[in-house]
Amino acid sequence: MFGKLVPVPSGAVIPERDIGKRPILNCINLGVTFGGLKAVDDFNLMIGRTEIAGLIGPNGAGKTTVFNLLTKVYQPTHGTILLDGQDTHNMTTAQVNRAGIARTFQNIRLFNDLTVEENVTVAMDAQMKYSMVSGIFRLPSFWKEEKVAHERALELLSLFHMQDLANVKAGSLPYGAQRRLEIVRALATNPSLLLLDEPAAGMNPSETAELMENIRKIRDTFQIAIMLIEHDMNLVMNICEGICVLNFGRVIAKGSPEEIQSNPVVIEAYLGKQKEA
Numbered sequence: 001m002f003g004k005l006v007p008v009p010s011g012a013v014i015p016e017r018d019i020g021k022r023p024i025l026n027c028i029n030l031g032v033t034f035g036g037l038k039a040v041d042d043f044n045l046m047i048g049r050t051e052i053a054g055l056i057g058p059n060g061a062g063k064t065t066v067f068n069l070l071t072k073v074y075q076p077t078h079g080t081i082l083l084d085g086q087d088t089h090n091m092t093t094a095q096v097n098r099a100g101i102a103r104t105f106q107n108i109r110l111f112n113d114l115t116v117e118e119n120v121t122v123a124m125d126a127q128m129k130y131s132m133v134s135g136i137f138r139l140p141s142f143w144k145e146e147k148v149a150h151e152r153a154l155e156l157l158s159l160f161h162m163q164d165l166a167n168v169k170a171g172s173l174p175y176g177a178q179r180r181l182e183i184v185r186a187l188a189t190n191p192s193l194l195l196l197d198e199p200a201a202g203m204n205p206s207e208t209a210e211l212m213e214n215i216r217k218i219r220d221t222f223q224i225a226i227m228l229i230e231h232d233m234n235l236v237m238n239i240c241e242g243i244c245v246l247n248f249g250r251v252i253a254k255g256s257p258e259e260i261q262s263n264p265v266v267i268e269a270y271l272g273k274q275k276e277a
């Protein structure tokens, strides 16, 4: 189903088709400490330009913290993040978003009182070219951008068959549709790397199956990389090409789904947690 994973320097593995192209993400010795707690330590990860990658690990392993480091919610205590070869040191969340990283959150964060379309176009604002003056005075350049944004929003919504919901308030959508809208909103910023934090949380099996198709569709349509945190192992093992496993803030394994499933260290990390529970 997938291309082969191929080792590249530094022990990383990325899909064969992405070899020879600059990785979209390269984390080098990344870490953050809260008080005395090393929430993430010595984190090294390379992601290919069109890879679907998984970040898994028991509760509290540091997965969301990695996303928070990549998106500059937290500044790393040490280490380097190269996004398409560019060091994101000292960038803000907004700058890193403009540079190509978009994310969704574990808990849905939509503007409930705005319409579906407005939720998408708000995300596009950072990319809009009209000046504040033309916005305030509604000059032709403003309306041109508005029209482009409207068309683009409908195009993105249609990807998930949501175009007919454009005028519905986001807060009144069913749960699965809200999750889809979050992804559309993230895509509206034109990312080269899309981070999905537990996209299948709270979904029933048929919604999860649809989500898997949609994740593949996004990668195929936009030719971007996707990294997801997920506890649903069926989803992870079915759609991720490379998987990175964290435990207590450190990478304990990296590899293909087959390698990860048969890795005794990974099995112990998960079973260990079950024994404690």
Ligand SMILES: Nc1ncnc2c1ncn2[C@@H]1O[C@H](COP(=O)(O)OP(=O)(O)OP(=O)(O)O)[C@@H](O)[C@H]1O
Pocket: 034, 037, 039, 057, 058, 059, 060, 061, 062, 063, 064, 065, 066
């Ligand atoms: N801002 C913070 N201040 C202090 N500790 C934090 C902060 N953010 C995260 N942590 C701690 O870092 C560790 C990793 O948390 P994180 O939320 O990244 O784990 P996770 O793997 O995403 O867990 P889960 O699967 O339960 O969402 C935890 O011990 C958490 O309490």
